[in-house]
Amino acid sequence: MNDPKTPQSLFGPRVRLAPSPTGWFHVGNARTGLFNYLFARKTGGTFVLRVEDTDKERSKKEYEENMLEGLKWLGVEWDEGPEKDGSFGPYHQSDRIEIYKEYLSQLLEEGKAYYCFCTPEELEAQREDMIARGMPPKYSGKCRDLPENTVKEYLAQGKPSVIRLKMPKKVIKFNDIIRGEVEFNLDLIGDTVIAKSLDEPLYNFAVVIDDYLMKITHVIRGEDHISNTPKQIVIQELLGLPTPNYAHLPMILGPDRSKLSSRHGAMGLNEYKKMGYLPEAMNNFLAFLGWHPLGDKEIFNLEELIDKFDLNRVQKGGAIFEIKRLDWFNAQHLKTLSVDQLFDKIGEYIKTFSKTPKILDNYSPEYIKKVIELETPRLTKLSDFLEFSEFFFQENIDYPKEYLKWKTMEEIEIPTSLKDCLAVLEKIPEKEFNKAKIETSFYNFISESYLYKKDKGRLLWPLRVALSGKKASPGPFEIAEILGKEESIKRVNFALSKLNS
């Protein structure tokens, strides 16, 4: 904290998310982004988004767009980066090649880095030899002290080369906010390659330069980068740059406890949107993967997460991505929404992903909202709505007639029940056709019948199936109210006709 070499900013901490657009934006990136965002907002800092697209073969514009879209969906807004100008751009590494070149040249001139002309075959042979002798497989340092003329000559000849760092023999220690003191013996690492050429810097080098120039004060990233950290610190030291604070987040794991990947069936973030998950639930779930606030409260929106967030409470061990837990978070968040909010979200979901968006045109918002209100307790995901409530939006429903049979009934008894239902329904005035009235009407009727009083299912189960066509649905009275008198009667009649056929 008091290290004078730690970068300081007058405007609070500066953090960054620095993904490579070489694949669909996944939950690991999203979680890292979320933690950076929460930290920045909590501390009044700045969240920078930097696109590490130096790998020209694998980087694709569509991946980058997918990433921006994912971040926007979550509400994890960056302050500087693509689409948002800042004073520390450009924010694409591909636009910063000239900058890296300068620093690379400086290291070369100062003799802190050197050209290496060893061939892959030579390196492979060296490595095997080292391993065979039980030593750490590191570069031998063969080209470390090549005479200047030789280097110039080789370069002029166009001999393939890379740029290596002259790794000092020392122990690097750094204080990780999450893990405490971590130390590495550089002697075991060897002279690492920092660039393929002056125009092609490698990850470890570009990161250091960017973090410095973008005045990053806190590097919050995945634990898989912890082994890169000593190399990056050495580069900082050789260049005379400050070292930021580091916080290495635990990994998100698959069910087999290895790093979560598509191998586990993990999908891009937009797939979760497609499945009907809410961004609030995703944030809540992701935040709780490796972090936990004080107390027993579990359901938090973004604002509340910001308020409670504390890097010091981040877990050290990896956390398995368990979708059932996400389901629960989603159901809980769904229940916090008002009917109007749900109507908007479900409407948008249907418009974007459903093959049958016409229910929005064919039914009034009031009607749809009533259905939503009724179905909310059953919803886990937005997509469930269509599945559970389709019978409200179909002119003609159909179902196997066996569904109509209550467990204590014989099939020949069903028509009687349905006819009784019809009689009750018909007696209710159109204007009073609401749940309360329907319910009292039925209960009055039931109280007059010894058979129904003993076993209400004999009357109500066939009615419910006639109205919904499903084995599982909300209760018959609330369905009937929404359907209306006419449609309810029509459906009971339809059930009767099914039994005759």
Add this chain to the structure above:
RNA sequence: GGCGCUAUCGUCUAGCUUGGUCUAGGACACGGGGCCUUCAAUCCCGGAACAUGGGUUCAAAUCCCAUUAGCGCCA
């Protein structure tokens, strides 16, 4: 192979800094039950963990050491 990180219920975790209040708390999932016309929601109950072995101490999930296992990085 080397180095590094990690280790509490099946899962996410609280507790560990400042040993005793921990016969280890919560949540998800699971099982059972209540409500009940089904499903869901909801409520109640239940099983379920300090990786192992040594220390230190009157006392250890908590401190120290070793071991084991898992993962990550390096090519």
